[in-house]
Amino acid sequence: xxxxxxxxxxxxxxxxxxxxxxxxxxxxxxxxxDGLRGLLARAGLGEVQPGSLLGLCAGAFVLASFVxxxxxxxxxxxxxxxxxxxxxxxxILRGRAIRRLREHAELWPDAVDNLASAVRAGLxxxxxxxxxGERGPEGLRxxxxxxxxxxxxxxxFDESLDLLKDRLADPVGDRVVEALRIARxxxxxxxxxxxxxxxxxxxxxxxxxxxxxARQSWTVNGARLAVAAPWAVLLxxxxxxxxxxxxxTATGAVVLVVGAVLCVVAYRLMLWIGRLPTERRVLA
Numbered sequence: 001x002x003x004x005x006x007x008x009x010x011x012x013x014x015x016x017x018x019x020x021x022x023x024x025x026x027x028x029x030x031x032x033x034d035g036l037r038g039l040l041a042r043a044g045l046g047e048v049q050p051g052s053l054l055g056l057c058a059g060a061f062v063l064a065s066f067v068x069x070x071x072x073x074x075x076x077x078x079x080x081x082x083x084x085x086x087x088x089x090x091x092i093l094r095g096r097a098i099r100r101l102r103e104h105a106e107l108w109p110d111a112v113d114n115l116a117s118a119v120r121a122g123l124x125x126x127x128x129x130x131x132x133g134e135r136g137p138e139g140l141r142x143x144x145x146x147x148x149x150x151x152x153x154x155x156x157f158d159e160s161l162d163l164l165k166d167r168l169a170d171p172v173g174d175r176v177v178e179a180l181r182i183a184r185x186x187x188x189x190x191x192x193x194x195x196x197x198x199x200x201x202x203x204x205x206x207x208x209x210x211x212x213x214a215r216q217s218w219t220v221n222g223a224r225l226a227v228a229a230p231w232a233v234l235l236x237x238x239x240x241x242x243x244x245x246x247x248x249t250a251t252g253a254v255v256l257v258v259g260a261v262l263c264v265v266a267y268r269l270m271l272w273i274g275r276l277p278t279e280r281r282v283l284a
Contacts, residue, residue: 032248039090041169042097046048053089061086072238076253084231101170105135105209108172109202115176116195125184126151129164143167157184172202216274223270227263 036050061134065082069075115138133145143164150160161177168174175198183191237243246252
């Protein structure tokens with residue numbers, strides 16, 4: 001036990017020294033889109049209130065805790081699986097947000113090409129955006145349809161663009177929207193050329209990112225399986241009360257808590273090591 005405490009204390013000291021030695025350790029300003037509301041927007045569920053999401057997490061915690069307590073008869077097991085169930089909606093939302101961002105990344109080059117063609121054909125900027133709701137990529141039509149309704153209802157281009165950015169919740173969409181805003185405010189004779197260059201850049205970035213994700217997918221999936229396997233075994237053991245009765249003791253509860261913490265730390269470390277650079281919404 002003394003060796004373990006010394007190891008943890010040394011690790012903590014190393015992390016503290018590393019933090020203060022890194023010039024980029026200081027917290028960066030939070031961009032708009034952080035938090036539960038930003039997560040819901042990135043997942044395409046901007047109409048859902050964060051309170052509803054928290055209520056769903058709390059309900060999942062209570063339900064899973066009672067069910068596992070009834071099955072296993074061990075309070076610690078019920079609480080652990082309750083916490084896992086409470087985190088499940090957040091994990092699903094994050095996965096949905098990542099998939100939505102990936103799908104949009106595949107669609108934006110065609111959308112930007114459509115915008116460039118519309119601008120080259122002489123359409124006004126509002127008309128160019130509205131026509132994306134009719135002829136643009138299927139996955140991006142809904143936000144531009146609502147942009148057309150907002151613009152027809154108010155006639156205010158800037159406010160309609162702000163609403164469009166909030167619905168898209170996409171860094172590429174931010175750049176496109178701001179370029180169109182500047183072109184309308186100060187004039188932009190090179191807007192079509194800029195949009196075509198942006199389309200080519202997006203295609204190159206998508207090609208490179210797809211190759212990287214394909215190479216690391218088996219590693220990420222293997223790490224996820226390794227994290228989930230112990231809890232799947234514990235779930236199967238919970239149906240045999242005589243087997244899991246030892247977890248009803250203080251030592252058993254400590255084992256469960258330490259195992260849960262280690263799994264979370266290992267999973268987050270895996271995500272941090274294998275993460276790919278993502279563009280931030282600096283124009284949000």
